Amino acid sequence: xxxxxxxxxxxxxxxxxxxxxxxxxxxxxxxxxxxxxxxxxxxxxxxxxxxxxxxxxxxxxxxxxxxxxxxxxxxxxxxxxxxxxxxxxxxxxxxxxxxxxxxxxxxxxxxxxxxxxxxxxxxxxxxxxxxxxxxxxxxxxxxxxxxxxxxxxxxxxxxxxxxxxxxxxxxxxxxxxxxxxxxxxxxxxxxxxxxxxxxxxxxxxxxxxxxxxxxxxxxxxxxxxxxxxxxxxxxxxxxxxxxxxxxxxxxxxxxxxxxxxxxxxxxxxxxxxxxxxxxxxxxxxxxxxxxxxxxxxxxxxxxxxxxxxxxxxxxxxxxxxxxxxxxxxxxxxxxxxxxxxxxxxxxxxxxxxxxxxxxxxxxxxxxxxxxxxxxxxxxxxxxxxxxxxxxxxxxxxxxxxxxxxxxxxxxxxxxxxxxxxxxxxxxxxxxxxxxxxxxxxxxxxxxxxxxxxxxxxxxxxxxxxxxxxxxxxxxxxxxxxxxxxxxxxxxxxxxxxxxxxxxxxxxxxxxxxxxxxxxxxxxxxxxxxxxxxxxxxxxxxxxxxxxxxxxxxxxxxxxxxxxxxxxxxxxxxxxxxxxxxxxxxxxxxxxxxxxxxxxxxxxxxxxxxxxxxxxxxxxxxxxxxxxxxxxxxxxxxxxxxxxxxxxxxxxxxxxxxxxxxxxxxxxxxxxxxxxxxxxxxxxxxxxxxxxxxxxxxxxxxxxxxxxxxxxxxxxxxxxxxxxxxxxxxxxxxxxxxxxxxxxxxxxxxxxxxxxxxxxxxxxxxxxxxxxxxxxxxxxxxxxxxxxxxxxxxx
Numbered sequence: 036x037x038x039x040x041x042x043x044x045x046x047x048x049x050x051x052x053x054x055x056x057x058x059x060x061x062x063x064x065x066x067x068x069x070x071x072x073x074x075x076x077x078x079x080x081x082x083x084x085x086x087x088x089x090x091x092x093x094x095x096x097x098x099x100x101x102x103x104x105x106x107x108x109x110x111x112x113x114x115x116x117x118x119x120x121x122x123x124x125x126x127x128x129x130x131x132x133x134x135x136x137x138x139x140x141x142x143x144x145x146x147x148x149x150x151x152x153x154x155x156x157x158x159x160x161x162x163x164x165x166x167x168x169x170x171x172x173x174x175x176x177x178x179x180x181x182x183x184x185x186x187x188x189x190x191x192x193x194x195x196x197x198x199x200x201x202x203x204x205x206x207x208x209x210x211x212x213x214x215x216x217x218x219x220x221x222x223x224x225x226x227x228x229x230x231x232x233x234x235x236x237x238x239x240x241x242x243x244x245x246x247x248x249x250x251x252x253x254x255x256x257x258x259x260x261x262x263x264x265x266x267x268x269x270x271x272x273x274x275x276x277x278x279x280x281x282x283x284x285x286x287x288x289x290x291x292x293x294x295x296x297x298x299x300x301x302x303x304x305x306x307x308x309x310x311x312x313x314x315x316x317x318x319x320x321x322x323x324x325x326x327x328x329x330x331x332x333x334x335x336x337x338x339x340x341x342x343x344x345x346x347x348x349x350x351x352x353x354x355x356x357x358x359x360x361x362x363x364x365x366x367x368x369x370x371x372x373x374x375x376x377x378x379x380x381x382x383x384x385x386x387x388x389x390x391x392x393x394x395x396x397x398x399x400x401x402x403x404x405x406x407x408x409x410x411x412x413x414x415x416x417x418x419x420x421x422x423x424x425x426x427x428x429x430x431x432x433x434x435x436x437x438x439x440x441x442x443x444x445x446x447x448x449x450x451x452x453x454x455x456x457x458x459x460x461x462x463x464x465x466x467x468x469x470x471x472x473x474x475x476x477x478x479x480x481x482x483x484x485x486x487x488x489x490x491x492x493x494x495x496x497x498x499x500x501x502x503x504x505x506x507x508x509x510x511x512x513x514x515x516x517x518x519x520x521x522x523x524x525x526x527x528x529x530x531x532x533x534x535x536x537x538x539x540x541x542x543x544x545x546x547x548x549x550x551x552x553x554x555x556x557x558x559x560x561x562x563x564x565x566x567x568x569x570x571x572x573x574x575x576x577x578x579x580x581x582x583x584x585x586x587x588x589x590x591x592x593x594x595x596x597x598x599x600x601x602x603x604x605x606x607x608x609x610x611x612x613x614x615x616x617x618x619x620x621x622x623x624x625x626x627x628x629x630x631x632x633x634x635x636x637x638x639x640x641x642x643x644x645x646x647x648x649x650x651x652x653x654x655x656x657x658x659x660x661x662x663x664x665x666x667x668x669x670x671x672x673x674x675x676x677x678x679x680x681x682x683x684x685x686x687x688x689x690x691x692x693x694x695x696x697x698x699x700x701x702x703x704x705x706x707x708x709x710x711x712x713x714x715x716x717x718x719x720x721x722x723x724x725x726x727x728x729x730x731x732x733x734x735x736x737x738x739x740x741x742x743x744x745x746x747x748x749x750x751x752x753x754x755x756x757x758x759x760x761x762x763x764x765x766x767x768x769x770x771x772x773x774x775x776x777x778x779x780x781x782x783x784x785x786x787x788x789x790x791x792x793x794x795x796x797x798x799x800x801x802x803x804x805x806x807x808x809x810x811x812x813x814x815x816x817x818x819x820x821x822x823x824x825x826x827x828x829x
Contacts, residue, residue, distance in 0.1 A: 039069050040080060050076075056429070076164070076459070085127060086116050091453075092123045092577060103575060108527075122501055122577075162479035164459035167431050172465050174487035174509060177209045177232075177426075184219040194224030200259055201592050201650050202226055205487030207509035211426055212238035216271050221245065223263045226487075228509045228535075231268035232426040234435075234450045236298045236356075240271040245285050246292065248307050248345060256345020256365070257287035257307050261642075262510050262537070264584065266295035267423050283359060289348040290642040290682050290704075291586045295421060296448065299357045303376070306347035306364030348704075351640045351680045354420055356446045363407075368745055370680040370702035372639070373415055375445050382407035384777060384824045387702035387743035389679060390415040392445040399773055399826035408826060410743040410773045412701065414442045416677055417576070417637060421534050421583035422506050424484070425455075432458040434482055436504055436532060439576035456482060456504075470494040477503060485511035485536070492516050498533075499525040502577070507535035510586075514539045515625065518555040524580065526567040526633055533561070534583035539592065540625040540663070557625040559668070560587050564633030566672050573635050573675045582638045587628035590661030591646030624662045628686075632670040634695070638678040643667060645685040647709055657710045657752065659722050664688035666705075669695045671735070678703070685709065689731040689762075696738050703744040705729040706779070709751040716753055729776075730761045738768035745824070748817065749779040750800030757802045758812075765809030770829075776802045777824040778817035 041051035050072050057068040073080045088098035100122075101115040110118065120127045171177060176186050190206050205226045210217050212233030220243045221229055231239030244265050248257055270284045283302025286294055347365050353372040363369050363382035373390040388394035388411045397409040420437040427433065434456045440447070462476035466488035473483055473496055480500055487509030494516055498505065505522070513521040513536065521538045524531050538560040563580065573579075628643040643666030648655050666683030669676050673695035681700055683690040685708040711725035729746030732739050746760030760776040763769045781799030798821065805814025805827040814827035 038080060039073065043076075043080065050080075086120065087127060090123075090126045092119060092126060097123075097126075100575065100577065160460055160480040162476070162481070165462055165481065167458040167461075168426075169432065169458060169461075169463040169484075171209075171463070172486050172488070174205055175207045175209060177211065178217065178219075179211045180213045180215040180217055184217075187219055187221055190227060191222045191224045194227050195222065197225050199591075199648060199650050200225060200261055203489055205489070205509045205511060207487050209424070209426075210239050210241060210268065213240075216240040216242060218242055221265075222247065223265060226262050226510045228263070228487075229265040229268065230424065230508070231266070232424060233267065234425055235448045236267055236269045236296055237448075239268045241268050242271050243284065244268065244270050246288050247285055248287060256347055258289055258346040258348050260288045260347075261291045262586070263288065263292045264295070264510075264535075266293070266297060266421070269298040270300055283362075287345075287347060288350050290350070290644070290684075291584075292350060293584050293640050294352040294355055295584075296354045296423065297356070299355065299359070302359035303355075303357045303361045304364060305350060305362065305369060306366050306381075307345050353639065353679075354446050354448070368702075368704050368743075370640075370743075372679050372701070373418070373443055373446060379409075382409075384408070385410070385743050385745055385773065385775060388412065389701045390418075390444045399775075399828065408743070408773050408775070410702075412742060414444045415440075415679070416699065417441050417573070417579050417635075418443060418639065418679065419532070419576075419579070419581050419637070420447070421581075421639065422504050422532055424506075425450075432461075434458065434461050434484070434504060434506065436502075439579050439581075441576075464490075466490050470496055482506070484508065485513075487511050489514060492521060495519045496522045497525065498522065498528055498531055501528050502530040503528070504532045505534070505536065506532070507537070510537050511535070512537040512539055515541045515557045515560050517541050517543055518557060520557050520559050520562045522561050523565075524563045524633070526564045529580065529635070530577045531580040532583070533581070533585060536561075536585050538585070538587040538628070540589040540623045540661075542592075542623050559627045559630035560625055561585070561629045563629075563631045563636055564670075564673070566632040566670055579635045579637055580633070582629075582636070582641060584640050585629070585638070586642045586644070587666075588644045588646055589625055589628065589663040590623040590656065591649055592623075622660075626663070627665045627668045628663065629666065630668045630670065631673045631676055631695075634672065634674040634676070636673065636676050638667075638676075638681060640680045641667070641678070642682040643684070643686075643690075644682075645687070645708065647685055655709075658720050659687055659708075659710060659712055659717070659725075662687060664727075665690065665692050667691045667693075669693045669698060671695060671733075674698075677701075683729075686727065687711075687725060688727040689729075690727065691730045692733070693731065693739065694733040694736065696736060698732075698736075698739050700741040700744065703730060703741065704747075705745065706747045706749065707755075707757065709749055711750055711753060711755045713753045713755060725755060728757065728759060728762045732763040732769060734764045736764060736769070737766055739763065740770045740772075741774070742772045744771060744774040745777065746775075746802065746805075747777045747779050748781070748800045748802055750781045751783070752799075754781075754797070754799045756800070759804050759807035760802045761806045763806070763808050765811060769808060771806055772828045773826055774806050774814070774828065775824045775826040776805045776814070776817055778802070778821040 043050045053072050054068040057063045057071055090097040092100050097119050101119050104110050104115040104118055105112055208229045210231050221241060223229055223246045229244055233239040246260055246263055283304050284299045285304045287307040348367045350369045352374055355374045357376035360378045361376045362380055363386060365383060367383045368385045370387050371391050375392045379395050385408050394411045395409045396411040399408050417439055419439040422434060422436045425433050425435055435450055436454050438454060461482045461484055463484050463486060464473050465486045470492045476483060482504040485507040489512045491514045515521045645663045646661050663686050665688050666686050671694040674697050676695055676698045678700045680702050682704045684706045690705045714724045717724040730744055761774055782797035785796055802817045804812040805825055806829055813829050815825045
């Protein structure tokens, strides 16, 4: 029986003090305030538990969950019930002796306590409660409507002009909910995330949020606008960008730049149009190279004639309401999930919509004459929105963990009490904390929020309890130990959420000149399960685990293994290092970036990238440096794995290799490695030649479905012939819709003074067919027309 104890500590505060605050600030009487405090911190008051078969556990009846555990894990009925109560302890709490009627669950005031999600793991919460509100480090800025917003622009000025896209800085901007608007224009640069702290996007109104082209190379457009994000806010009727008389929010991005849980009051522009410099017409051959961003007085305002769309290679948006038009513009490809808009237009090659109300539809035959292919799926399969943080009016923080749902269409901003977890059960990690401390907190049953920064791990982080959450803010980056993953999820840990995380291969001293001489490297940067036969039930929402906004990379941040430079006579000789020697003495490697060995795992925006350049933008990657064979590997025991928005680039084997049954991919973008080597070139440096594909389904698989799969090639150094962009077994259960290939460029570059451009001498490379199913080759070769994408459905 729970007993009131006025002197017990509740998250570092005396229970009596917490009760008094509720009386004074919430208008509760003493009895109601006591009951509220006991419901917030049940373990502190010795709350008892009672089985209730009809209780809803993450959308599943407790009795059904217990029955499934008994059938699939060999438990007795009693042990299965105990297990469920351990997984969801908050739901079975008694604050007084049970009533005579079986199953009744009452508090001192006669009502069930709110389901606050104090613990949702395997076993009771252990250790001392965490401090709430937490002590945020300097990389987290919490802003109210009364704040000085100078720090917003200071961060942007630091992070926007990164020449090579790499930095050791990371930032999270947390905007408090308020009836008043945040009167600030937020420009979002590299490694910066914007978060509203309200329960709904409309609780946090910001005058404008923008991603534009501010790099030292404006001719690249937003092609390199990576690693930034914005979520849980409303962009408030202050157009930062106009084109053709239409105003709206500008979010010109490429990969790893998600827009989530947002309301855009006007139009949403996903690419950037710019003008030629004064006196230069758009038809002038110098225009693409010499064009510059407009003078920036705070906001880009266009409305001139003859603008040209810059490159854009995105992108991802989910749970976004746009009250005007979504304009893809020059986006090569884009993915939208559970969004709504009045209309959608633009795009270059392929756009995929899942559960988007009013989304367009255009299959490949129609697209040949009318524009990009639009692949539209009416509803999402199993999906849970990304966890997020809210700040209540009393200053306490909570972690919201949205429930898994099926068959959704359109947005969903609802938050229910059952999905909220108090930060007294959430550990806020900082880069100064070691992996051992983080593992200790996870073993106590707590969730972990990673503050922005770079975490150089000396051991793997282990997730061993069901329903735990790892949420990274501001692109917090985990660098793997020398020979093991950043994160391992235990086989029987169901319902785990990993969100916002950047994972990076380790760097270490160079061992030898041979690229084949590396001894031990991590087999994966993220390993979900170890391949043990765990029978998750796909019909039970609590069985599903989720990866949201998880980005992995191999190489780039630190000094390279070897370095070269493109031929550019405008650069000084000292800027072009001797290609025959290694200028730096470090390496970055792993075998696979993400390996999934457990069933019922959902990916929601993954970019898995083998770096194509280093910290200095002049130093490109050659000769299969940054060695990584595969971006995503789905193992044979991993059934029902689902991917919403999967991007994999430049790995040296099959970029995605799928062995599990009943897999589904909604949108895929991949680019084969620029430095792919043929047999002769590989022999000279004692490595293996490139022989991979963009997407491969194992020969043993009988059922697999994919929508909007794109494989691109740009072979810079050697004339590589790839037999097929996609390789699968033949069979009726293997279905690809609107799969395509695209030749981008190829061959060494020379400087052409008349056009101020680096141009290719030869058009290296070819993908011989789009899709190879068994022995059947489907779709044309990229050689048939290098200027357009080639589609096939089969």
